[in-house]
Amino acid sequence: MTKNLILKNVAKHISLDENETSYFLSILKEKKYPKKSIILKEGETCSAINFVQSGTLRAFYRSAEGKESTIMFAIADWWITDIACFINQQPAILNIETIEESVIFHLRKEDLDDLYLKIPKFERFFRIIMQNAYIREQLRVIQNLSLSAEHRYYIFLEKYPQVAKQVTQKQIASYLGITPEFLSMIRAIKK
Template identity: 45%
Template sequence: MYSFYCTFGNMNLILQNISKHISLTPEEELLFLSKTETKKVKAKTILQNAGHVCKEGYFVNSGLLRSFNINDNIVEHVMSFACEGWWISDMYSLLSQKPGNLFIEVLEDAEVVVLTKENQDQLYLEIPKLERFFRILIENSLVANQERLMDNLSLTAEERFEKFCRKYPTLIQKVPQKQIASYIGVTPEFFSKMKARMLKK
């Protein structure tokens, strides 16, 4: 399913991500990296199961992941995608340490940096400014989720798809159409007809 290996030479991307919001000393960077683990994961691997407590978050070095929920009618609802340079987790479960309702799946072979909740909490004590970094991530996630909720209430399906294309321009050819349809809240059949109409314009 996945293999573990540890290499600091492959961690520049996550350090660049952190440096957008806070500055770490070289010693702090090494301490942060020592609390993480790098995994190579194969496509179709499930990293997080609904109904389980989420104990780790993932930073994507390469590849593609998604989070999704399955409702009582066995219908999937895609909540988010994460490509290179993005973080992904079941935020509710990770923060509350209660069972979550999201699956996290690897869509294409990926390399992820894993940070456990336990190590994240330890880093807050040893490098307090990291708490600010993760607060910013959580705030950005909250803003994005509220924006998406408002989009679902106020935008047409075509407008939501156009927004998806702007937000995830590299994913249009990578992600199955049924998953894009799920993300923007329409059925695969409606999505196919909508795309056909848009191409005729």
Template identity: 50%
Template sequence: MNTELILKNVSKHITLNDAERQFFLSMLESRFIKRKELHLKEGEVCKHSTFIVSGALKGFTIDKQGIEHVINFAIKDWWIGDMYSLISQQPGILNIEALADSEVLMLSRENQHLLYEKVPKFERFFRIIVENSLVASQQRLINNLSLTAEERYLEFMKKYSSILEYAPLHTIASYLGITPEFLSKIRGRMARKPA
């Protein structure tokens, strides 16, 4: 199990001693997810917070017309899960799928609560993770309401430039709330602009 990256991720917000580090690592489950494999399916109860060691995942819903709507991405050194389902333990609305062969570390809800009990500073860590997620969701909502499609694409490129190696254009277009054809036009216009 490759744990160096997750320990660096945790150390951005809290400091662990050796015993706390070992206890945390003992709570994790390693999993390999093949490209296009579902990690979580709509209707299932989300039982884990998932940390991406390598690869990339996407969270999405499918509407009644069968159209996919990409809600979020998770790349190396990011966390993903269906937050509503994880917290409420109700059937979720998100599908989570690997965009590439991915190695992940999973922390079960039970183990997360055990961590809170045994190493209380993890409450701070996960509070910061949830706050950052809330800020990102709010910013995305504001961007969708106030920016043009081209401006949203530029913002996407700043935040997720590495996702281009994993996600096809139709997936990026879905995230931006535009058609793949319109995204192609935007990219073409940008390529023709003088540097």
């Protein structure tokens, strides 16, 4: 499998020379997963941050009653993990599953820490990734507090058209914090 996509992703924020590129690629662990594979299960130690080479994933929280709430999606060229548990090396509170067959590059926590020491510019790269994620999630919380479900759905479609094509309506409803039935009503109005 080619690693050009992850190198393009890194190149958005930092430049690597040949040795740095070689080292970075050497610490990635590539794995192909079938559809509906759990790559992180709540309670397990979250030991990797994951780059989606191909496919679609979702991170979700399962309540004590068994209700699933989708926290985030990830498509090709995106990173995904249970960040709080990854950084603190604690048991995961999220589950991450593949929505379709996917190829993932895993970067283990200890390898990331070594990467920061050997190639310090990766601290800049991941700082930018984390800042962007924090901004995205802060805006999402504000939208959830201030906008109607209908408005949030239209923003989702506008902001993430590729994701909307690859996930189910039930998963979108879970992400928006509404029932699938209510989402069906919103979609019927739009038509």
